[in-house]
Structure formats: C-alpha cells, structure tokens
Amino acid sequence: MQEAKLKIKERILMGSGPCNVHPRVLNAMSQQTIGHLDEQFAQISKEIKYMLQRIFQTKNELTLAISGSGSAGMETCMVNLLEPEDEVLICINGVFGNRLADMAERCQAKVIRVEVPMGEIIKPEHIEQALKTCQPKLITIVHAETSSGVLQPLEEIGKIAKEANILFVVDAVASFSGIEIKMDDWNIDAIYAATQKCLGAPPGMSPISFSQKAIDVILKRKTKVQSWLLDVLILKDLMTAGKRSHAYTSPVSNTYALYEALLMVMEEGLENRYERHQEMHILLEDSLKKTGFEFIVKPAYKLPFVNVIKIPKGIDDVVFRKELKQNYGIEIAGGLGKYVGKVWRIGLMGEGCREDSIQLLLNAMQSILKKCK
Amino acid sequence: MQEAKLKIKERILMGSGPCNVHPRVLNAMSQQTIGHLDEQFAQISKEIKYMLQRIFQTKNELTLAISGSGSAGMETCMVNLLEPEDEVLICINGVFGNRLADMAERCQAKVIRVEVPMGEIIKPEHIEQALKTCQPKLITIVHAETSSGVLQPLEEIGKIAKEANILFVVDAVASFSGIEIKMDDWNIDAIYAATQKCLGAPPGMSPISFSQKAIDVILKRKTKVQSWLLDVLILKDLMTAGKRSHAYTSPVSNTYALYEALLMVMEEGLENRYERHQEMHILLEDSLKKTGFEFIVKPAYKLPFVNVIKIPKGIDDVVFRKELKQNYGIEIAGGLGKYVGKVWRIGLMGEGCREDSIQLLLNAMQSILKKCK
Numbered sequence: 001m002q003e004a005k006l007k008i009k010e011r012i013l014m015g016s017g018p019c020n021v022h023p024r025v026l027n028a029m030s031q032q033t034i035g036h037l038d039e040q041f042a043q044i045s046k047e048i049k050y051m052l053q054r055i056f057q058t059k060n061e062l063t064l065a066i067s068g069s070g071s072a073g074m075e076t077c078m079v080n081l082l083e084p085e086d087e088v089l090i091c092i093n094g095v096f097g098n099r100l101a102d103m104a105e106r107c108q109a110k111v112i113r114v115e116v117p118m119g120e121i122i123k124p125e126h127i128e129q130a131l132k133t134c135q136p137k138l139i140t141i142v143h144a145e146t147s148s149g150v151l152q153p154l155e156e157i158g159k160i161a162k163e164a165n166i167l168f169v170v171d172a173v174a175s176f177s178g179i180e181i182k183m184d185d186w187n188i189d190a191i192y193a194a195t196q197k198c199l200g201a202p203p204g205m206s207p208i209s210f211s212q213k214a215i216d217v218i219l220k221r222k223t224k225v226q227s228w229l230l231d232v233l234i235l236k237d238l239m240t241a242g243k244r245s246h247a248y249t250s251p252v253s254n255t256y257a258l259y260e261a262l263l264m265v266m267e268e269g270l271e272n273r274y275e276r277h278q279e280m281h282i283l284l285e286d287s288l289k290k291t292g293f294e295f296i297v298k299p300a301y302k303l304p305f306v307n308v309i310k311i312p313k314g315i316d317d318v319v320f321r322k323e324l325k326q327n328y329g330i331e332i333a334g335g336l337g338k339y340v341g342k343v344w345r346i347g348l349m350g351e352g353c354r355e356d357s358i359q360l361l362l363n364a365m366q367s368i369l370k371k372c373k
Numbered sequence: 374m375q376e377a378k379l380k381i382k383e384r385i386l387m388g389s390g391p392c393n394v395h396p397r398v399l400n401a402m403s404q405q406t407i408g409h410l411d412e413q414f415a416q417i418s419k420e421i422k423y424m425l426q427r428i429f430q431t432k433n434e435l436t437l438a439i440s441g442s443g444s445a446g447m448e449t450c451m452v453n454l455l456e457p458e459d460e461v462l463i464c465i466n467g468v469f470g471n472r473l474a475d476m477a478e479r480c481q482a483k484v485i486r487v488e489v490p491m492g493e494i495i496k497p498e499h500i501e502q503a504l505k506t507c508q509p510k511l512i513t514i515v516h517a518e519t520s521s522g523v524l525q526p527l528e529e530i531g532k533i534a535k536e537a538n539i540l541f542v543v544d545a546v547a548s549f550s551g552i553e554i555k556m557d558d559w560n561i562d563a564i565y566a567a568t569q570k571c572l573g574a575p576p577g578m579s580p581i582s583f584s585q586k587a588i589d590v591i592l593k594r595k596t597k598v599q600s601w602l603l604d605v606l607i608l609k610d611l612m613t614a615g616k617r618s619h620a621y622t623s624p625v626s627n628t629y630a631l632y633e634a635l636l637m638v639m640e641e642g643l644e645n646r647y648e649r650h651q652e653m654h655i656l657l658e659d660s661l662k663k664t665g666f667e668f669i670v671k672p673a674y675k676l677p678f679v680n681v682i683k684i685p686k687g688i689d690d691v692v693f694r695k696e697l698k699q700n701y702g703i704e705i706a707g708g709l710g711k712y713v714g715k716v717w718r719i720g721l722m723g724e725g726c727r728e729d730s731i732q733l734l735l736n737a738m739q740s741i742l743k744k745c746k
Contacts, residue, residue, distance in 0.1 A: 004401035004633045006417070011407050018625060021406045028377035029626060030403030033394045033575050034384050035704050044379070067577060068441050068602070069621035075602045103601045196622060202406050204440060204577055204624030226599050228476045229441070229448045245709070248442035249569060251577030252391060253402060254627065260377045331408050336618070 001030070011325065012352065014361055015333035016146040016306055017174065018196035018203050019349040021257070025201055028260035029253045036250040042241040044259050045250075049239060051262035052207045055176065055270065056191060058183035062232065063209040064239050065195070065258055067251045070173035073192025073206030075103050076230040077169050080210075080218050081138055081190060084108035089136040089166075091115075091122040093152070094145035095336050096171055104140075107226065112136060118148040118338055119308075121301045124156040131164060137217075138167035138189070144175035146197075147336040149297045149308035149345060151179065158187035167214055173197060176207065177265050178277050178305045178349060189214040195254070198277065198305055200350025201261035204254040208232075261350075277304045280353045284346065287362050291369075296343060305353065307346040308339070315372055317341045323371075328364035374403070384698065385725065387734055388706035389519040389679055390547065391569035391576050392722040394630070398574055401633035402626050409623040415614040417632050418623075422612060424635035425580045428549065428643065429564060431556035435605065436582040437612050438568070438631055440624045443546035446565025446579030448476050449603040450542050453583075453591050454511055454563060457481035462509040462539075464488075464495040466525070467518035468709050469544055477513075480599065485509060491521040491711055492681075494674045497529040504537060510590075511540035511562075516554065517547035519570075520709040522670045522681035522718060524552065531560035540587055546570060549580065550638050551650050551678045551722060562587040568627070571650065571678055573723025574634035577627040581605075634723075650677045653726045657719065660735050664742075669716060678726065680719040681712070688745055690714045696744075701737035 013019045034040055045064070052063050066072060074096075082088060082104060090101045092115040101111050114130050116122055122141060139161050143152055154170060161168035167189040172181055178198025183191055189211040196203035210218075210232060218225070218232060225231040229248065237243035238250055265273060281304035285295065288309060296308040311317055317334055321344070324330050333345040346361070386392045407413055418437070425436045439445060447469075455461060455477060463474045465488040474484050487503050489495055495514060512534050516525055527543060534541035540562040545554055551571025556564055562584040569576035583591075583605060591598070591605060598604040602621065610616035611623055638646060654677035658668065661682060669681040684690055690707055694717070697703050706718040719734070 001400045001403075002396040004397045004404070004629075005636055006401040006404070006629055006633050008404040008407060008629065009413060010405045011411065013406070013408060015408055018406050018408060018622065021626075023375040024377045026403045026405070027374045028379040030374075030399045031377070031379070031381040032383045032399070033386070033391050033569070034381060035386060035388055035391060036576070038384065038698075038704065040382060068445070069624070071602055071621040072441070075600065079600075099601065106597055106599050106601055194622070196406070196625075202624065202626035203409070203622045204627055224479055226479050227448065227452075228472065228479055229444055229603075248444040249391065249567070249576045251442070251575065251624075251627070252569075253394075253575035253630070254577055254624070256377075256379055256381065257626070260379050263378055325411075331411065 010329065012330045012357055012360060014352050014357060015331050015347050016345050017347060017349055019200055019347060019352040021200055021202055022264060022351050024264065025257050025260045029202065029257035031256055033252050036252055037244050039241065041252065044255060045239060048255070048259055048262060051266060052209065055265065056181055056183040056209050057185065058209050060209045060211055062215060062236055064235065065205040065207045066235055067248065068206055069203055070192060070194030070206050071099065072230065073194070073208045074100060074171060076208055076232065077190045077192055078103040078107055079225050079227045079230050080232050081167060081169065081214060082107040082109040083221055083223050085110065087112060087134050087136040089114060089130055089134065089139045091139065091141040093120055093122060093150060094118050094142065094147035096142045096145060096147065100140045100171070119150060119296050121150055121152050124160060127157055127160050136166055138169050140169040142171040143181065144179065144303050144306070146174045146306045146345065149303045149306045150301050151303045154186050162187040167217060174306065177273060179274055183209060195258055195261065198349045199261050199265065201257045202254065204251055205258050277348060277353050280348045280355065280358060281305065281307065283355065284348060284358050305348045307348065308343050309346065310343055312369070315369070320368055320372070323368050324364055330361055330364055383702065385703045385730055385733060387725050387730060388704050388720050389718050390720060390722055392573055392720060392725040394573055394575055395637060395724050397637065398630050398633045402575065402630040404629055406625050409625055410617050412614065414625065417628060418612060421628070421632055421635060424639060425582065428638065429554055429556040429582050430558065431582050433582045433584055435588060435609055437608065438578040438580045439608055440621065441579055442576055443565060443567030443579050444472065445603065446567070446581045447473060447544060449581055449605065450563045450565055451476040451480055452598050452600045452603050453605050454540060454542065454587060455480040455482040456594060456596050458483065460485060460507050460509040462487060462503055462507065462512045464512065464514040466493055466495060466523060467491050467515065467520035469515045469518060469520065473513050473544070492523060492669050494523055494525050497533060500530055500533050509539055511542050513542040515544040517552065517676050517679070519547045519679045519718065522676045522679045523674050524676045527559050535560040540590060547679065550646060552647055556582060568631055568634065571722045572634050572638065574630045575627065577624055578631055650721060650726050653721045653728065653731060654678065654680065656728065657721060657731050664739070678721045680721070681716050682719065683716055685742070688742070693741055693745070696741050697737055703734055703737055
C-alpha cells in the first residue's frame with residue numbers, strides 16, 4: 001500500500017473515547033471502497049444488524065448503524081419520537097442529559113427535567129415523583145454518563161415506563177459492548193450507541209434500535225419528522241438492498257471497521273468482554289487507591305470504563321495531562337461541567353482496557369507526580 | 374498490520390459515486406485513531422480548512438467538513454438558513470432538487486418549485502420569472518445533478534440572487550474538485566459537498582462553507598436551529614481546538630482520509646485535475662459514440678464526470694450491469710427517477726477518471742453487448 005504523507009503520532013488513548021483501534025479493525029477499514037448498493041455491502045449490513053441485535057439483546061427488526069457520531073443517534077431518537085407540544089421527561093445527571101434536553105427543545109417538546117447532581121444516579125422514586133405532575137410521551141436516560149463516571153441502573157425505570165405506557169429511550173453511547181444492556185428485558189423502546197467507545201472502532205457511526213412500540217408511535221405522527229437525514233422511515237432503507245439509493249450514501253469504510261470490531265466482540269464473547277472491563281477496572285482502582293487517589297462516584301454506581309478521580313492538591317490539571325501526553329504518549333480526559341480542573345477521567349475502553357496500558361499509565365503518573373512534588 | 378477477517382472483493386467503481394480510493398488515502402485512513410481534542414487533530418483540521426477554501430475558491434472563515442454524507446451538508450444548509458414561514462425557491466431538474474424541497478418543507482418553509490425536465494438546466498429567466506411572484510429568502514440549486522448528468526451554470530443566477538438580496542445555496546456534492554467552483558465570485562452564500570465523488574475519499578464527511586451574509590442571517594434567527602447536530606454555531610466549535618468538546622466527536626479516520634485526498638488534489642493542481650476530468654470525458658464520449666451510443670444531455674450542459682447514455686434497444690438493464698459487475702468487476706449506475714431502466718450513468722470521478730479504467734470498461738461493454746446480440 002502506497003504510504004500517505006500524513007503521519008500520525010500514535011497515542012495510548014485512556015480518556016473518555018475515542019479509544020485505540022485494533023489493527024484488525026484498521027486493516028478492515030483500509031480495504032478498497034465498494035458501492036453502497038453492492039450486494040457485498042448488503043451482506044455486511046445484514047450481519048452487522050445481527051451482531052448489533054446480539055449486543056443490545058433485542059429482537060427489534062429496526063436495528064442498524066447510521067452515519068454520524070453518537071449525537072446523531074441521540075438526535076435520531078428525539079426527532080422521530082417527539083412532536084411539538086409533546087411532554088418529555090429528561091433525566092439529567094451530567095453533560096449528556098443536558099444535550100438530550102437541548103435537542104428535545106429544538107423539537108418543540110415540553111421538557112420536564114429530573115435532575116440530580118453529577119456523580120449521582122436517578123432513582124426510580126425520582127421518576128415516580130415526577131410522573132405525579134406530568135404525562136410524558138417518553139423518558140430519556142443516559143446509561144453510562146462519561147462526564148461523571150456514573151452507571152445508571154435501568155431495569156426498574158424501564159418497568160415504571162412500561163406500566164405508565166411511556167416510551168423509554170436510553171443513551172448507550174459509552175456502555176455499548178462494555179457492560180450488559182438488555183434492551184428487550186428492560187423495556188427499552190429506543191437506544192443509540194457509538195462506535196468509538198467500548199467497541200473500539202473509529203468514530204463515525206451510531207448503532208440504533210427501535211422497538212415495534214416506538215415504530216408504531218412514529219407511524220402515527222401528525223407531523224413529518226423534522227429531519228430528512230434522521231427520519232427512521234427513510235433510514236430503514238439503508239438496510240434493504242433494493243432501496244438503499246433512497247437514503248444517503250452509507251459511510252462504507254466505517255461500516256467495514258464496524259463489522260470487524262463487532263466480529264471481534266463476538267469472538268471474545270460478550271460475557272468475557274464485560275468481565276474484562278470489570279477486572280481491569282478493579283486493577284486500576286486498587287492501584288490508584290494505594291497511591292492515595294480518591295474516587296468521586298459511590299462504589300455501587302461506578303462505571304468500570306470511566307474512572308473519575310480527584311486531582312491531588314497542588315497538581316495543575318493542564319500541566320499534568322500535557323506532560324502525560326507529550327512525554328508518555330498517553331491521553332486521559334479532564335473534567336467536564338462542574339468537574340473542570342477538579343477531576344481526571346481515566347477510560348478503560350475496548351482495546352485500551354488491557355493490563356499493559358494500565359501499567360504504562362500508572363508508571364507514567366507516578367513519575368510525573370514525583371517530579372511535581 | 375494484523376489482517377482482518379473481512380475480505381472485500383474489489384470493484385472498479387464507475388457509477389455515480391462512491392468512486393475508488395487511492396491507496397495513499399486508504400493508508401492515511403488506516404493509521405491509529407487519536408483523540409478529536411488532540412493538537413495533531415486541530416492542526417489537520419486547520420489545514421483541511423485551507424484546502425477546502427482553495428477548492429471552493431472562498432475566503433469564508435466558516436469552512437469545514439462535518440460528519441455525515443452529502444445529504445448531511447444539504448440538511449445543514451436548510452436547517453440553519455430557514456425558519457418556519459420563510460419562502461424558499463428550489464430549482465429542480467433531478468432527484469437531488471426534490472430532496473432539497475423535502476428538507477425545506479420539514480423546516481416548515483414555503484417551497485416554491487422552479488422545475489424543468491430531467492436533462493435540462495435551470496435558466497436565469499426561469500428564476501427572474503419566479504421572482505415576480507415571490508420573495509424567497511434563499512434560492513437552492515444543484516451544480517452537478519448526477520441523476521441526469523447535467524452541469525448547471527451558476528454565475529448568472531448568483532448575480533440575480535445577489536441583486537435581489539437573496540441567499541444563494543449550491544449543492545456541490547458531485548462537482549467538488551471535479552469541475553471549477555467559484556464560491557465568492559459567483560455570490561454563493563452556502564455550499565455543501567461530499568468526499569466520495571470527484572475527491573475520491575470514502576463517504577462519511579461533507580465539506581461545507583457559509584458566507585458572512587449567511588452567518589448574519591443565522592445570527593438574526595428568531596427561532597433556534599431545529600437540529601442540534603447540524604447547528605453551524607455549534608459545528609464551528611469543531612474548528613476551534615479549545616472548544617471541540619462542545620460539539621460531537623469528529624470522525625477521526627475519515628478526517629485523515631479527507632486530509633490526504635485534499636493533499637493529492639493540491640499536488641495535482643486544481644486546473645490539471647479539472648482538465649483530466651474533461652479529457653477523460655471526451656475520450657469516453659468519443660469511443661461510446663463510435664459504438665453507437667446516444668447521450669441524453671445536450672453538449673453545452675454535459676457533466677464530464679457523469680455520462681448518461683441510452684440503453685441500446687433489446688438490452689436488459691439489470692442483466693447487463695450484473696454481468697459487468699460479476700464478470701468484469703466494474704460497477705456503473707442505472708437510471709434514477711424517470712430514467713430507471715432507460716439509461717446508464719457512467720462515472721469518471723477522481724481515481725476512476727483514468728484511461729485504463731475507461732479501456733477496461735469499453736472492452737467489457739463490447740464483449741457483453743456482443744454476447745447479448
């Protein structure tokens with residue numbers, strides 16, 4: 001293969017995503033582009049659908065990956081399910097809940113916020129309390145808030161939503177393929193994810209899935225979906241060989257990468273993959289605690305693949321992370337929202353979730369801290 | 374690099390896009406993912422901006438590539454520039470004009486259609502006539518209609534729009550880097566393109582540019598842009614190193630590919646590149662005419678890189694194209710809209726626009742036609 005003039009200096013990515021991509025996935029992506037109407041592409045898309053169904057644990061027919069970031073998936077859920085004047089209950093415990101609220105407002109929906117401080121979870125009683133004074137069409141919640149490192153339990157809230165006949169929409173951008181998701185069992189009606197987090201593919205696609213209940217709501221809309229690009233009734237043509245030309249051109253190379261990354265998840269086994277993310281988290285946590293680092297999130301709600309720790313007193317956030325990147329080639333993430341300058345977020349996602357990465361990081365952190373003191 | 378299990382059977386892509394990608398671009402894309410907040414990524418994005426400005430021939434500061442297909446760029450123009458009740462004049466001479474109208478209607482704009490049959494161009498007098506009875510906020514037009522193979526002259530219409538103080542929005546999805554575009558000289562206020570046509574990068578990004586006049590219109594909006602994902606006031610943060618985290622995660626690998634493909638355009642030189650597309654078109658046209666093929670579009674408006682020819686009598690469209698793909702590995706496009714089953718569309722875009730591809734195609738077509746007769 002002829003060499004590019006572009007030369008990227010590699011990094012060890014241990015932030016909140018994107019994470020490093022396995023050479024097999026890069027190799028898949030670098031194969032020659034074919035047409036998005038090619039029967040090979042139809043076959044790849046079909047297999048992707050099955051693998052996505054497996055990871056989301058759903059039987060939903062409308063399961064596919066769209067072009068765009070996780071935010072494209074987020075907006076797809078909002079524009080298809082909401083119409084002007086609809087009430088929507090948005091659970092907020094970090095940055096991405098706020099983004100959902102922003103999008104819902106742009107759909108002219110009436111947003112009811114259920115808000116807890118960053119680092120906390122939304123409890124079933126918060127939802128029950130809110131439902132006393134409103135009748136939302138849907139409830140949205142973020143499964144894994146990378147801004148705060150919180151893992152949100154979903155099962156109980158899914159039950160409440162089902163009983164009240166409210167659509168349940170879940171942000172699985174970061175959790176996808178890193179921790180268990182049971183879309184059907186947890187009564188989730190719409191879900192969206194991203195490729196660059198625990199899956200370890202490059203950013204650029206968003207896996208989504210809609211339940212029959214969600215599709216029925218869309219079919220009964222009084223108004224057209226406000227986005228052509230994200231209209232699921234058009235998007236579903238991306239899955240159908242003869243109708244592909246009715247929708248936009250699929251990102252062919254990203255689809256290769258997604259296929260290979262999903263295949264690697266299947267080869268590893270979902271259980272093993274979740275266990276690896278958990279084990280590596282414990283390894284990192286134990287080591288960091290021994291060094292005196294404090295974790296922000298309560299043990300019960302701690303996200304294994306985004307570890308939020310307090311920046312030690314006297315250490316400059318920006319200087320430390322710059323040194324870590326420049327001299328050790330390791331990227332970790334700083335704080336978002338109220339956490340800016342106060343925490344570091346250490347990601348253990350996909351390919352970055354390995355013992356050797358953790359050791360490299362721990363050694364580098366030790367050296368820099370020593371130097372700073 | 375570890376080999377992928379995914380094995381793609383390569384094709385010679387001579388349809389309406391995507392087209393084949395140069396090995397240098399594939400090599401760029403296959404480099405390891407870095408964070409979208411990395412300073413290397415900021416530098417790449419900055420250089421991409423300069424190269425896009427060069428190809429669009431504009432000084433516009435708001436010039437960048439967004440995540441998504443050309444349709445994402447199309448919708449970006451519509452949602453940012455239109456508000457409910459706005460009048461918009463949409464020129465339609467093929468499939469993509471209709472898509473623009475659909476998107477504008479989803480913005481609750483009042484769509485006025487200026488329509489000519491597929492294969493024809495929109496003339497300045499069509500616009501002047503239409504302006505007698507409406508006061509649109511913007512006029513949209515497709516520079517290169519790949520559905521009909523028509524190249525639309527823009528300069529005169531740009532003048533009319535400027536004099537009437539109407540925003541001029543151009544679809545450059547197919548024309549980008551295949552034929553001259555003079556955004557500033559032609560008074561174009563918003564433009565969008567795609568990476569998988571004449572540029573020869575994989576699909577997945579859409580270069581866009583907005584004039585100051587367009588930005589002023591956006592800043593004076595009474596309503597919020599209905600899409601968070603495509604709001605240019607958020608998108609512009611993708612260009613600003615310190616603010617990148619406010620927007621979505623950029624498609625890092627596609628950005629590498631875009632960078633390398635743009636670099637190759639700069640190395641070839643814009644003039645040389647346009648000339649190559651023109652010369653190869655003449656070569657193909659001469660050879661096809663000798664074989665008795667008829668062209669649909671009048672010589673004056675013929676798109677060099679999408680050649681629309683009538684299917685000879687007695688030849689089955691689907692059978693012929695299947696044979697061409699299966700036995701010769703060559704993909705050409707069938708007809709769209711009223712042209713379904715009646716024409717073939719032969720693309721000469723980017724890497725596919727080479728003498729050897731043309732020879733392979735001509736020989737294959739001859740052999741299959743002989744066999745059919």
